[in-house]
Amino acid sequence: MTATDRSAADPAPYPPFTEEHELFRASVKRFCLEEVAPYAHEWEDAGEYPRELFRKAADLGLFGIRIDPAHGGAGMDWWASAAAYDALRYTDFPSLNIGLLDQMDLAIPLLDKLGSDEIKREFMRPAVAGESVGALGISEPGCGSDVAAMRTAAREDGGDLVISGQKLWITNGATADYILLAVRTAEHRHKGISMVVFPTGVKGYRVGRKLKKVGNAASDTCELFFDECRIPKRYILGERNQGFYYIMEHFQGERLATALMTNALMDRALELAVRYGKERHAFGQPVGSFQVWRHRFAEHLASVEASRQLTYHAVERMNGGKQAQREITMAKLFATELAQRLTYDCQQIFGGFGYTTEYPIGRIWRDVRLYTIGAGTSEIMKEILAKEEGL
Numbered sequence: 028m029t030a031t032d033r034s035a036a037d038p039a040p041y042p043p044f045t046e047e048h049e050l051f052r053a054s055v056k057r058f059c060l061e062e063v064a065p066y067a068h069e070w071e072d073a074g075e076y077p078r079e080l081f082r083k084a085a086d087l088g089l090f091g092i093r094i095d096p097a098h099g100g101a102g103m104d105w106w107a108s109a110a111a112y113d114a115l116r117y118t119d120f121p122s123l124n125i126g127l128l129d130q131m132d133l134a135i136p137l138l139d140k141l142g143s144d145e146i147k148r149e150f151m152r153p154a155v156a157g158e159s160v161g162a163l164g165i166s167e168p169g170c171g172s173d174v175a176a177m178r179t180a181a182r183e184d185g186g187d188l189v190i191s192g193q194k195l196w197i198t199n200g201a202t203a204d205y206i207l208l209a210v211r212t213a214e215h216r217h218k219g220i221s222m223v224v225f226p227t228g229v230k231g232y233r234v235g236r237k238l239k240k241v242g243n244a245a246s247d248t249c250e251l252f253f254d255e256c257r258i259p260k261r262y263i264l265g266e267r268n269q270g271f272y273y274i275m276e277h278f279q280g281e282r283l284a285t286a287l288m289t290n291a292l293m294d295r296a297l298e299l300a301v302r303y304g305k306e307r308h309a310f311g312q313p314v315g316s317f318q319v320w321r322h323r324f325a326e327h328l329a330s331v332e333a334s335r336q337l338t339y340h341a342v343e344r345m346n347g348g349k350q351a352q353r354e355i356t357m358a359k360l361f362a363t364e365l366a367q368r369l370t371y372d373c374q375q376i377f378g379g380f381g382y383t384t385e386y387p388i389g390r391i392w393r394d395v396r397l398y399t400i401g402a403g404t405s406e407i408m409k410e411i412l413a414k415e416e417g418l
């Protein structure tokens with residue numbers, strides 16, 4: 028492989044990736060190029076994508092990457108997840124990617140970590156097989172960053188929990204078969220939240236508005252209503268009133284996955300922009316050969332590599348079971364902020380074509396805007412880091 032072959036399209040191989048990881052990466056890439064990318068524009072315009080994609084993603088093994096084979100997973104590691112997120116850039120369809128990420132690293136790992144064997148059989152196995160779609164329900168109209176302010180309440184009634192309240196911004200909300208739901212089970216802010224698994228077929232549950240967003244149009248983001256919904260108490264995950272702490276721990280996987288996905292999209296944006304810069308001519312030369320673009324892309328290549336290595340450092344720690352909050356927080360903050368500037372420049376070189384919705388670059392620029400907001404805002408990432416330093 029020459030240095031040019033590698034460029035943004037194919038970042039430097041990193042030692043922990045084994046042959047098994049590379050085979051997995053190749054099969055995910057094939058799925059993206061053949062089954063998703065050709066239809067992405069049509070689905071984005073329609074504002075939805077076929078549910079069947081979840082089944083196909085499951086067949087590839089995307090939902091059981093780190094899940095024990097006894098529960099239908101592949102029992103691989105975070106490097107396999109890194110390879111998968113890297114390959115998912117080829118969907119050119121971030122709307123689908125966040126739906127998949129939701130199932131891969133928001134819903135299923137919580138069931139895996141906190142669910143009893145019975146819960147795993149009932150909810151996790153079908154999710155890993157792509158037969159059911161999951162969502163994570165934490166945010167509400169009055170709380171996002173301030174998780175402990177959530178109000179959706181669950182009271183006990185015999186062997187049941189009765190849930191009433193409202194959630195907002197829930198990805199996969201309209202399609203979800205089950206929700207990992209945060210509910211208030213006691214008055215104490217942090218020590219009064221429990222996690223439950225909530226099957227959406229329950230009476231009193233209603234999907235409200237599908238929110239119209241600036242980007243990621245085909246990803247359903249919904250408001251959800253719970254009116255005296257009854258679920259059995261055995262659907263409580265882990266210990267009662269420990270939900271806040273589970274959520275904070277769980278955010279680590281979500282943020283690491285977000286950083287991995289963001290790096291991959293930056294690579295994709297650079298790949299598309301560099302290619303266009305070579306093909307498009309103005310004033311008798313390829314636009315990418317003007318020094319202003321050469322230097323801009325050189326800087327971005329260095330920045331995205333730095334972002335990737337920071338994220339890989341976090342993966343390494345996560346994989347080894349070490350404390351990784353600091354590294355993950357840095358990786359999420361760095362990657363998602365960089366992506367704003369980088370995708371802006373990658374779009375800019377496309378001129379007017381970059382401003383149409385027909386080119387993937389326009390979608391990527393618009394859709395990465397979400398990443399400094401979702402999974403914890405940049406301001407919250409900075410708060411975490413500053414607090415860790417004792418500031």
Ligand SMILES: Cc1cc2nc3c(=O)[nH]c(=O)nc-3n(C[C@H](O)[C@H](O)[C@H](O)COP(=O)(O)OP(=O)(O)OC[C@H]3O[C@@H](n4cnc5c(N)ncnc54)[C@H](O)[C@@H]3O)c2cc1C
Nearest residue numbers: 163164165166170171172196197198248401402403404406
């Ligand atoms: C498309 C989309 C999908 C989403 N999917 C999900 C989902 O699946 N499940 C789910 O539970 N949630 C989801 N969310 C919600 C998301 O996690 C929240 O939007 C996010 O955490 C921010 O919360 P908020 O919108 O309430 O903003 P707020 O918390 O009200 O914050 C408003 C502003 O104030 C800043 N701010 C807040 N606190 C501080 C502070 N201490 N210091 C400095 N600045 C501060 C924030 O950074 C932000 O800029 C989604 C959101 C979007 C937009």
